[in-house]
Amino acid sequence: MVETRKNSNKIRIAVIPGDGIGHEVVPEGIRVLEAVGRKLDLEYEFTNYDWSCERLLKQGAMMPDDGLDQIRNCDAIYLGAVGSAGVPDHISLWGLLIPIRRRFEQYINLRPVRLFKGLNSPLVGRKQGDIDYWIVRENNEGEYSTIGGRMYEGTELEAAIQQAVFTRRGCDRVMRYAFDLAVSKKLKAVTSATKSNGISISMPYWDERFADIATEGLFPTVRWAQMW
Numbered sequence: 735m736v737e738t739r740k741n742s743n744k745i746r747i748a749v750i751p752g753d754g755i756g757h758e759v760v761p762e763g764i765r766v767l768e769a770v771g772r773k774l775d776l777e778y779e780f781t782n783y784d785w786s787c788e789r790l791l792k793q794g795a796m797m798p799d800d801g802l803d804q805i806r807n808c809d810a811i812y813l814g815a816v817g818s819a820g821v822p823d824h825i826s827l828w829g830l831l832i833p834i835r836r837r838f839e840q841y842i843n844l845r846p847v848r849l850f851k852g853l854n855s856p857l858v859g860r861k862q863g864d865i866d867y868w869i870v871r872e873n874n875e876g877e878y879s880t881i882g883g884r885m886y887e888g889t890e891l892e893a894a895i896q897q898a899v900f901t902r903r904g905c906d907r908v909m910r911y912a913f914d915l916a917v918s919k920k921l922k923a924v925t926s927a928t929k930s931n932g933i934s935i936s937m938p939y940w941d942e943r944f945a946d947i948a949t950e951g952l953f954p955t956v957r958w959a960q961m962w
Contacts, residue, residue, distance in 0.1 A: 748805040756814020787818035796829030843871040870912040875904040905943040923957040930962035
C-alpha cells in the first residue's frame with residue numbers, strides 16, 4: 735500500500751501491525767527491509783500505529799478520526815493483518831483497511847504466485863519455475879460499493895440490497911496495469927477471469943472492456959485470453 739512522497743532522504747513508512755499474525759509477520763518484514771536497506775543504501779523512518787480490533791474494543795474505533803490524515807504523507811503503509819474473533823469482519827475491514835484503500839486510491843490488489851525451490855507443490859509433478867504468475871485484482875469498485883441499504887428490518891418483509899459498481903475508468907486502469915505488468919515482467923499472457931455465466935450485467939461489461947483493451951494495439955507482444 736503506497737502513497738508516493740517526493741524530496742525526502744528517508745523512506746517514511748507507517749507501520750500498522752493490526753491483529754493476530756500481523757504482530758509476528760510485520761517485525762520480520764521490517765528485518766527484511768532493513769537488510770535490503772543496508773545493501774542498497776536506503777534509510778527508513780518507521781512510525782508505529784496501534785490501530786486494530788484491540789483498539790476498537792478499548793476505544794470504540796479501529797483508528798482515530800484523523801487517522802488517514804496522520805499517514806497520508808508517508809511513502810508507504812505497511813499493514814499486517816485485520817480481523818479478530820469477536821469483531822465482525824465488516825466492522826474491522828471497513829474501519830481500517832477499506833478506508834485506506836479508498837482514500838489513497840489503492841485500486842490494484844497485486845499478488846505474485848510462484849513456487850520456490852525446496853517447497854513441495856500440491857500440484858503433482860510441478861517444480862520451481864512451473865508456477866509463476868501474478869494475480870491482478872480491482873481493489874476499490876465492484877462489490878466494495880456502499881450503494882444499498884436495508885428495508886423493513888425485523889419483519890417478514892426484511893430485505894438487504896447492495897449494488898456493485900463497475901466504471902469504465904475503474905475497469906480500464908486495472909486491465910492496462912495488468913498488460914503493462916506483463917510487458918515489464920516479460921510474462922507470456924494476460925488472462926481475465928470472470929463469472930459472466932451467473933452475474934449477467936457487471937461481469938459481461940468487464941469482459942467487453944477487457945476485450946477492447948486487449949485489442950487496442952498497445953500490447954502487441956502479449957497474448958491474452960478470457961475465462962468465464
